[in-house]
Amino acid sequence: MKDKRKEAIALSYQSDNEAAPKVVAKGEGYIAENIMEKAKDSQVPIQEDATLVELLSELNINEQIPEELYHVVAEVFAFIYKADKDYKA
Numbered sequence: 001m002k003d004k005r006k007e008a009i010a011l012s013y014q015s016d017n018e019a020a021p022k023v024v025a026k027g028e029g030y031i032a033e034n035i036m037e038k039a040k041d042s043q044v045p046i047q048e049d050a051t052l053v054e055l056l057s058e059l060n061i062n063e064q065i066p067e068e069l070y071h072v073v074a075e076v077f078a079f080i081y082k083a084d085k086d087y088k089a
Contacts, residue, residue, distance in 0.1 A: 008032035009056040010039065011065070013077065020064040021073055026057060045083035047076045 007028040013021035025035050039046055052072055059065065065073050 005029045006032045006036075007053050007057060008035040009053050010035055011056075011073065011076070018064070020067075020070065021077070022064045023056060023059045023061055026059075026061065045080045047079050049076070052076065 005028045008026065008031075009023060010025035011021045012024040027035060036046060052069075055069060055072075056065070
């Protein structure tokens, strides 16, 4: 059985000028590994959630997440906030 290729989605959210988070990068295989490496190099926490990646992979680059995904993505941002807070402590 062939392993499924790794996928990654990068989100950005600037609450002062955006209504919702948007997809800023996405890819699979080498591109996914590159996205994750850049996140690690920049000390951006990584949340691994195959189901969320599958849902977000339907979106285009610079497309805001749909309202029905707000709750799930809010949980991811809460995880990142906590990870960042723990890192700085």
